[in-house]
Amino acid sequence: MDSTNPATNRPLESYEEHSPSKVDTMLGDAEAAFETWKHRPLADRERLLAAAADVLRANAREYAETMTRETGKPITQAEAEVEKCAWVCEHYAEHASAYLEPDHHPSPPGTTVKTVYEPLGPVLAVMPWNFPFWQVFRFAAPYLTAGNVGLLKHASNVPGCALAIEEVFREAGYPGGVFQTLLIPSDRVADVLADDRVEAATLTGSDRAGRAIASTAGEHLKKTVLELGGSDPYVVLADADLDAAASTGVWARNQNGGQSCIAAKRFIVVEAVYDAFLDRFVDAVESLVVGDPMDPETDVGPQARQDLLEGLHEQVRASVDAGATLVTGGEPLDREGVYYPPTVLTDVPEGCPVDTEEVFGPVAAVYRVEDEAAAVEKANDTAFGLGASVWTADRERGERLAGEVDAGCVYVNELVKSDPRVPFGGVGISGYGRELSEDGIKEFVNRKTVWLADEPDDGTVVE
Known part of the structure; x- marks a missing residue:
């Protein structure tokens, strides 16, 4: 071994x-x-x-x-x-x-x-x-x-x-x-x-x-x-604090190199704030430091194994071939080690790998939806049901939507995480x-x- x-x-x-x-x-x-x-x-x-x-x-x-x-x-x-x-x-x-x-x-x-x-x-x-x-x-x-x-x-x-x-x-x-x-x-x-x-x-x-x-x-x-596994939705509504939603979302997707069951994977953003959120999100993604994991300044280290990187890249390539738009990242880094850059895909077509499979790496799929109802529908359009995150300035609205999203846990204005004090599954x-x-x-x-x-x-x- x-x-x-x-x-x-x-x-x-x-x-x-x-x-x-x-x-x-x-x-x-x-x-x-x-x-x-x-x-x-x-x-x-x-x-x-x-x-x-x-x-x-x-x-x-x-x-x-x-x-x-x-x-x-x-x-x-x-x-x-x-x-x-x-x-x-x-x-x-x-x-x-x-x-x-x-x-x-x-x-x-x-x-x-x-x-x-x-x-x-x-x-x-x-x-x-x-x-x-x-x-x-x-x-x-x-x-x-x-x-x-x-x-x-x-x-x-x-x-x-x-x-x-x-x-x-x-x-x-x-x-x-x-x-x-x-x-x-x-x-x-x-x-x-x-x-x-x-x-x-x-x-x-x-x-x-x-x-x-x-x-x-x-x-x-x-x-x-x-x-x-999980394919956790990260829902951003029109009244959300976009700066907080974007900065937290980048961490929710990319901590541990994106290799987490409860990582935010599908970012579902309503039309009214989609462009503003995407700009903030991509800027924050591109500011992440990818490098030596022993360096305390590093945000994203290598993927855990070569075969995992290759499988991740195949998911990205197949999704782009199916019509997804590659905004940033998307190619293994040409350096020693098993490094894949933080990646953002938009215009994600239904049924492509990043839409239907668990993506275990630093790859975010960002969806544009018309309104709250469409956001919930897309959030539930998955066989997975581990966690979900909902972003809104209205606490009562967030609690109502938490009841509509099919998942073991829903966090409002927070990333999904496990905590010894609360049940997890x-x-x-x-x-x-x-x-x-x-x-x-x-x-x-x-x-x-x-x-x-x-x-x-x-x-x-x-x-």
Whole structure:
């Protein structure tokens, strides 16, 4: 398993894959660890999670540099990612007890009825490379604290990140077997998921990968949570603050090199302000600094892999061939590394790749629509449903439109983002289930009903 620096396209390091026998041992370790970990007082698990936050902050620069070397993420964004991971650890360290407090229900006199939340067991997490620390910690922080144990199958191009995350939990004092990294290729995931010792799975990735995980999990009747791709609309109405909408929109599309499921991808602008918005947007796009991701002045680094750049460029070329207008960018940069410039397309024809597919790179499709109704119609003209952003000076109007846009989350006058305090997830082919907040920690628990009676009920119970 090899890692490559996309800023130079040169090899970084080679890692030995875990053999089937090694994986079998690790599954046994996870099963054994769960039998002890599930009985560990919740307060202890919270204290260990707070310690993980401390480890993250103490080694923030080291972890950020590992991310940048393996993915090309600009170093300032990598450092911010480590800090966000520490935040989610602190969030659940503070709130897990309240989230998992038993819920009491109405019951007959002399009885107590409640729902308690008990862990399921080993959970397999199949995670992507684009936010190689954050995606892992947003599953690990709640699920481990609920009493589950974790098995991480990370993307094959970020093995250094995968092992570093395992190190975080080890240095924080977690018992052996509670969190383990499996260095295996994707074609061995199905066998791990099918193993009787694995109770559930979560995946962040493409809809194709999600279908594969869901199929295997369904065959074995195992719970899954899937956060899949997105083609998020970014709706700009006539009364929007155009300066704010344009500057935020450029960041929403181009942070992390545009490689984000919740990046704004389809910019839908009403006719009355289309030209004014486009001028501001393109100026801001062209001012972005593309360069060495280790340079703190860099806004956009390389794409993560050569094959990803080639696929992105093919989407752009096919869309231009179909009639889209290339306003800026649109050609791989002639320099060392896997660099694609921030790109803007207009006059996007229906059915072309940037209109119907997820575009995982710094390419923005800008649409001109007649009015608010047409904007909502275009926003919903997609099989994806992860996030959406609506820009308007009228807060009530924004809230009304949030109810009309089909997505797992809608942000008004803000870019779409995940936040430990609120549930996160999608609809349609963007997946199902929720991460983060109280909903997230309760995804992989047994919601057990406990009925306590002082005396047996003399009545007849009918199911």
